[in-house]
Amino acid sequence: MITLHREQFPSANERWNKNDLEYLFHKTHQLLYEDFKNLALHKYFLEYRGIIEIEASNTYIVKSNDKVELHLENNERFRIGQMGEDYHNQYTLVKVFPDTEEPWEISKKNHSINERGL
Incomplete structure (x- = not known):
């Protein structure tokens, strides 16, 4: 193209x-x-690239000859998660709520808990 x-x-x-x-x-x-979002690549992104989440924002503006007819905004967050032993520790894609903590915030909390032996 x-x-x-x-x-x-x-x-x-x-x-x-x-x-x-x-x-x-x-x-x-x-x-x-x-x-x-491709299931076959989840292990690659998580284990080899260290990428756990992707966030995307899109804006769509629909126009006629006279005006803007529709203005849409879409924000999505997807995170790779690992299921439990009952599901053979498979990776899965989870749609994340907008107010969910960022991955590094969760890592800091887990690290702090592990240091205190909790």
């Missing part, structure tokens, strides 16, 4: 360059988000 118009219009200007770069990043972010 990014290279096709460059062949047809070799004098692509800075405006096109900026648009191409934005599109590349958009697709990269989209694919990362999809990969994170």
Whole structure:
């Protein structure tokens, strides 16, 4: 997609360059988000990359010829969790409530509890 118009219009200007770069990043972010939600990659993200959660925000603005018809905002947080022994310690994806603590806050609490021997 990014290279096709460059062949047809070799004098692509800075405006096109900026648009191409934005599109590349958009697709990269989209694919990362999809990969994170892929069950087959949960072990990779958690054990090899140390990534436990992904948060995404999207804004959709629906327009007619006259005005903005609809403005939608969507925020999602997904976290990889590990199930218990009854479920063979499998990884699963959990949709996180917006007010849930950040992963590093939970880690700090657990570390503090372990230091006190609780």
